[in-house]
Amino acid sequence: MKIAYIAAGAAGMYCGTCIHDNTLAATLQRKGHDVALIPTYTPIRTDETDVSMDRVFYGGINVYLQQKSSLFRHTPWLLDRLLDSPSLLNGLSRFSGSTSAKDLGSLTVSVLQGEEGQQRKELAKLVKWLKNSYQPDLVQLTNSMFVGFAREMKKTLGVPILCALQGEDIFLEALIEPYKARALKLLRARASEVDGYIAPCQYYADFMADYLGVPPSKIDVVPLGLNLSEHGVDHKDLPETPFIIGYLARICPEKGLHLLVDVFYRLTDRLGPDKVQLKVAGYLGKTDEPYLEELIEQIDAWGLSDAFDYWGEVDRHQKIDFLNGLHALSVPTTYKESKGLFILEALANGVPVVQPRHGNFPELITATGGGVLVDAESPDALAEGILQLIDNPDYREALGQQGKETVHREFSDDVMAEATLAVYRKYIS
DSSP, rough: EEEEOOOOTTTTOHHHHHHHHHHHHHHHHHHTEEEEEEESSSOOSSSSSOOOOOEEEEEEHHHHHHHHOOOGGSSSSHHHHHOOOOOHGGGGGGTTTSSOOOHHHHHHHHHGGGGTTTTTTHHHHHHHHIIIIOOHHHHHHHSSGGGGGGGHHHHOOOSOEEOOOOOOHHHHSSSSSTTHHHHHHHHHHHHHSSSEESSSSSHHHHHHHHHHHGGGGEEOOOOOOOOOTTTTTSOOOOSSSEEEEEEEESGGGTTHHHHHHHHHHHHHHHHTSSEEEEEEEEOOGGGGHHHHHHHHHHHHHTGGGGGGGEEEOOOOHHHHHTTTSSEOOOOSSSSOSOOOOHHHHHTTTTOOOEEEETTHHHHHHHHHOOOOOOTTTTTHHHHHHHHHHHHHHHHHHHHHHHHHHHHHHSSSSHHHHHHHHHHHHHHHH
């Protein structure tokens, strides 16, 4: 099977979606399928071996310039290739926080317009390459922000067009008006041009069926899967004190680190400052630096600096080492998470989780048996959930062991790839 998988780079950031897409593509390749993992905007960044192409379509510089000036909508393709240099595009991470809300909104609308948008030249390049150089049996788009590609691809390639659903509603809902309303209208109009969708959980399948205005029957659920090599191999026997709570996600308000910091203070106040530690790891963007600085200043004011440890962004080996040094993990998102790859990563290493009762978390916790669910955006409830694990080491160990066994058995990259192939075959046949 020849599969063209259209991915999206995240300007040099380790991104859960990029990691998922790369893991899936690599596993399908290992199973003997021809998969072209095609980056758009910027090269992807993953903490595993990168199997994506070394060419970027819809390069971020060209996309931006074509949005801002009609001159760049007619420049020679050869000149465009110079601006699509991977090294040049990777430098965009320095400017990831400088795009205005208005520019971001208008650009989103234009890309959703596909062949009618300001980036029609970029779509033409991608479709031409697919037709002349690759000739896929099927095209998968990484998320519904790319549904504007479907009409031109189906007309030119004549193959099924599928689309993953990976939390894009969070981005769309944050757009300013009038761009948010325009983007949603375009999204729903273009969504019907995609043959089928793949969601990571039933919650998100149900939500996006309504959000996109498509029949639920068009959405298949394929749970997340991990490359489990190295996970769960080096579990450390930690002393009971101090109890180490971990956070592994992008550092930003919507991921809820401030809630966990509040709980960290409550637990140290209740149990003693030497009884609890908080370890944090994850990417920090320029726009969120003041957020983290404020939290660190508050921790300093409480006199808890020695019990707080920020690891920064971690690669695969550092991430596994980080997880193996925790008693429990919690990422108390303030939004309804559609994926939650960090849950599977923690459980793969025997680390139980405490998560809010919303989004995909109830499905993951029910399926794995590896954690505790609490009321969302409630520091009191989150503190009580973590206290359950502090006060009952046997219960904590049982949750971690159950989660580890289930993840290694049912949430591997191989299981995910087989389930995805079953969806692909349905559309190709």
